[in-house]
Amino acid sequence: MGVKRFEDLLVWQKSQDFAVNIYRNFTxxxxxxxKDQxxxxxxxxxxxxxEGFDRRTNPDFIRFLYIAMSSNSEVRSMLYLSERLEYLSSENVKKLIDQSNEISRMIYGLIQSMK
Incomplete structure (x- = not known):
């Protein structure tokens, strides 16, 4: 039985948790x-x-997954910058980068499984 709702995707759930952590760290x-960016x-x-999940076609979903991966890379890049600017401690940055990397691996795995 396949996933019927995007809410059931573990990668979506972890991405939501990641956004909450970003918000909390930059409040x-x-x-x-x-902070806005x-x-x-x-x-x-x-x-x-x-959004990609609800497009209901694999090519569309894959395209949106690549966009999600790009947004994740943008956040990761900004996390490195936040450390250099001393907005966050190295320890906090490492935890968030680890979370980001896990999400990237999950998105990439999902893309590969759909090809």
Whole structure:
């Protein structure tokens, strides 16, 4: 039996958790443009998984999964920058990057399974 709803996808669930963690880590950030950009990119991951899933064709879903992966890469890049700017501790950045890398592997695996 296949997945019937995007909410049942573990990668979507983990992407939602990741966005919540990003929001929580940057809540007090005074660099509002940075906070806005990383927050929007983190939300884009799960949103693109959901939108692609509901397109109901594998090629469309795969295209949106690649967009989700790109948003995830954007967040990861900004996390490295946040460490250099001393917005977050190295320990927090490492935890978030590990979470991001896990999501990337899951998205890539899903793409490969659909080809």
């Amino acid at each position: 007090l950030q005074k660099d509002y443009s940075f 990383i927050s929007r990119a983190s939300v884009s991951i799960s949103n693109n998984i959901a």
